[in-house]
Amino acid sequence: MTEANNQNSHQARLRQIHDNMAKAAKLAQRDADATTLIAVSKTRSADEIMPLLNAGQRHFGENRVAEAAEKWPALRAAYPDITLHLIGQLQSNKAADAVALFDIIHALDRPSLAHALGKAMRETARHVPCFIQVNIGNEAQKGGCPIAELPQLLSIAHKENIPILGLMCLPPADVEPAPYFALLAELAAKNELQDLSMGMSDDYEIAIPLGATFIRVGTALFGQRKA
Numbered sequence: 001m002t003e004a005n006n007q008n009s010h011q012a013r014l015r016q017i018h019d020n021m022a023k024a025a026k027l028a029q030r031d032a033d034a035t036t037l038i039a040v041s042k043t044r045s046a047d048e049i050m051p052l053l054n055a056g057q058r059h060f061g062e063n064r065v066a067e068a069a070e071k072w073p074a075l076r077a078a079y080p081d082i083t084l085h086l087i088g089q090l091q092s093n094k095a096a097d098a099v100a101l102f103d104i105i106h107a108l109d110r111p112s113l114a115h116a117l118g119k120a121m122r123e124t125a126r127h128v129p130c131f132i133q134v135n136i137g138n139e140a141q142k143g144g145c146p147i148a149e150l151p152q153l154l155s156i157a158h159k160e161n162i163p164i165l166g167l168m169c170l171p172p173a174d175v176e177p178a179p180y181f182a183l184l185a186e187l188a189a190k191n192e193l194q195d196l197s198m199g200m201s202d203d204y205e206i207a208i209p210l211g212a213t214f215i216r217v218g219t220a221l222f223g224q225r226k227a
């Protein structure tokens with residue numbers, strides 16, 4: 001693909017997603033600006049990311065600390081107003097690196113990680129806002145805080161002085177996601193949390209009417225991932 005084609009296709013996809021977001025918001029009588037699009041750039045090179053930056057996209061999501069540390073410092077130097085989101089599982093021994101690199105962390109899911117993040121934030125005086133990831137479908141193989149343990153994890157995060165924006169989830173694959181998005185919204189309301197990180201390429205139009213304030217979209221913006 002030539003550079004010009006690449007630029008056009010990325011811009012067209014971005015426009016299409018913004019159109020779909022506006023339609024989904026309107027149906028639910030929500031403000032179109034109430035939902036922020038995170039472009040999930042995991043596995044994508046800087047060359048693939050540049051056309052989106054040129055088109056004005058500023059929120060990006062990565063799922064691996066090491067990959068983000070390689071790609072983003074140079075891009076950020078060119079575009080200082082980027083907001084970088086960590087959307088993947090985080091090992092406690094990488095908490096300090098994550099606090100140094102990311103602006104918002106969507107993967108707080110257990111007490112040991114809350115302690116590690118709290119310590120890293122105290123030591124650097126960088127208080128990175130976090131989402132608590134909830135295991136919304138109660139799936140054994142998936143990360144995320146069990147629903148029953150959410151109040152306890154919130155209280156630990158509070159004691160650690162971690163700013164909590166809201167709740168994040170990945171609903172079970174291959175079933176209708178709406179009930180899970182609705183449940184996440186209910187849990188957030190019950191705990192007086194404002195933000196909901198939910199909805200990906202296949203289901204963001206379902207997540208927006210149910211209250212998503214951040215959607216995480218990869219494939220619909222960049223095309224299929226190779227690996």
Ligand SMILES: *Cc1c(COP(=O)(O)O)cnc(C)c1O
Nearest residue numbers: 040063087200201216217218219
């Ligand atoms: C990869 C990923 C996404 C984006 O998925 P797409 O289906 O490519 O839009 C969103 N959220 C998380 C946590 C991811 O790991």
